[in-house]
Amino acid sequence: MIKIKVCAGSHCVLKGSVDMLEYLQNDDYLTDKISIEDTVCIHHHCEEDNSPIMEIDEVILRKATLEKVYQIIQEKLNDE
Numbered sequence: 001m002i003k004i005k006v007c008a009g010s011h012c013v014l015k016g017s018v019d020m021l022e023y024l025q026n027d028d029y030l031t032d033k034i035s036i037e038d039t040v041c042i043h044h045h046c047e048e049d050n051s052p053i054m055e056i057d058e059v060i061l062r063k064a065t066l067e068k069v070y071q072i073i074q075e076k077l078n079d080e
């Protein structure tokens, strides 16, 4: 199970983090492949220029996009 945390802090929400969280939660393809939750601001990396920020299996993803997230998920699934 791939663990994803999505920042729900203000910078990241403004850049669509919660929309991406909801999109990923509602993708049936991912249901048994990821666990996903929102989290408080990932302070150490928190800068508007870096947002939205996610953590995927404890690796920080800055300027996250759905395209990047799906790419990382697919790479991880291919490695299993």
Ligand code: FES
Residues within 6 Å of the ligand: 007, 008, 009, 010, 011, 012, 013, 041, 042, 043, 045, 046, 047, 051, 052, 053
């Ligand atoms: S607002 Fe997302 S890391 Fe701070």
